[in-house]
Amino acid sequence: MTVSHAPTLPSPLLANAPAAPLVLYHFPLSGHVHRVHLFLSLLGLPYRLQPVDLGGGEHRRESFLGLNPFGQVPVLDDNGTVIGDSNAILVYLALRYDDGRWLPRDPAGAAAVQRWLSVAAGEIAFGPAAARLGVVFGRPVQLEDARLRAARLFDVMEPLLTRDAYLTGAAPTLADVASYAYIARAEEGGVSLADYPAIRGWLARVEALPGFVPMPHAPQA
Numbered sequence: 165m166t167v168s169h170a171p172t173l174p175s176p177l178l179a180n181a182p183a184a185p186l187v188l189y190h191f192p193l194s195g196h197v198h199r200v201h202l203f204l205s206l207l208g209l210p211y212r213l214q215p216v217d218l219g220g221g222e223h224r225r226e227s228f229l230g231l232n233p234f235g236q237v238p239v240l241d242d243n244g245t246v247i248g249d250s251n252a253i254l255v256y257l258a259l260r261y262d263d264g265r266w267l268p269r270d271p272a273g274a275a276a277v278q279r280w281l282s283v284a285a286g287e288i289a290f291g292p293a294a295a296r297l298g299v300v301f302g303r304p305v306q307l308e309d310a311r312l313r314a315a316r317l318f319d320v321m322e323p324l325l326t327r328d329a330y331l332t333g334a335a336p337t338l339a340d341v342a343s344y345a346y347i348a349r350a351e352e353g354g355v356s357l358a359d360y361p362a363i364r365g366w367l368a369r370v371e372a373l374p375g376f377v378p379m380p381h382a383p384q385a
């Protein structure tokens with residue numbers, strides 16, 4: 165089944181409009197997919213979710229590997245322009261459809277966002293995302309190591325988010341979009357947010373953005 169979404173929030177900042185709805189190859193419990201889903205919705209773009217049966221191995225079939233040779237979701241198809249990798253897709257969408265609000269065009273602003281895209285692919289992936297992968301999906305993960313990495317990351321984020329509303333300052337950017345999902349669901353990997361009120365406040369601010377779509381909760385074991 166595919167799910168279509170008309171643009172419910174035509175963004176006044178949308179710089180261009182796509183010829184037809186974008187297709188997001190989707191798996192509901194993936195935080196990597198969620199960050200793209202969230203950004204499509206924040207931008208008010210029309211899109212369609214195309215489920216990929218990861219459990220059934222669909223991502224390892226030739227047809228999917230033709231879209232992404234790494235065999236991973238998310239993949240975005242924008243009217244024939246096919247992009248793999250969540251952060252690459254976020255950058256594509258920002259440069260294609262946004263006027264600089266989510267990915268600043270000035271060198272220092274762009275670097276500040278890139279820093280958090282690197283954190284999303286590094287500390288977040290090997291910390292809270294890895295812990296969740298071990299607990300929710302039973303993947304072979306060094307749980308204690310992943311949880312320690314998560315706590316170290318949160319110890320860095322907490323003072324930053326005490327000072328600023330969002331990761332790169334007063335306004336939300338791709339830094340927040342890329343970082344949100346795996347931190348919002350950190351507790352599913354056994355990483356508590358109880359000691360991090362500023363991080364919890366930041367999650368709530370992201371959740372209050374117009375166009376926000378939630379990251380689904382993993383079913384309880």
Ligand SMILES: N[C@@H](CCC(=O)N[C@@H](CS)C(=O)NCC(=O)O)C(=O)O
Nearest residue numbers: 194195196235236237238249250251
């Ligand atoms: N660097 C990739 C990582 C994506 C990724 O890890 N996707 C997972 C789902 S969360 C996946 O497709 N896993 C299938 C597999 O590796 O077998 C990105 O940012 O898109």
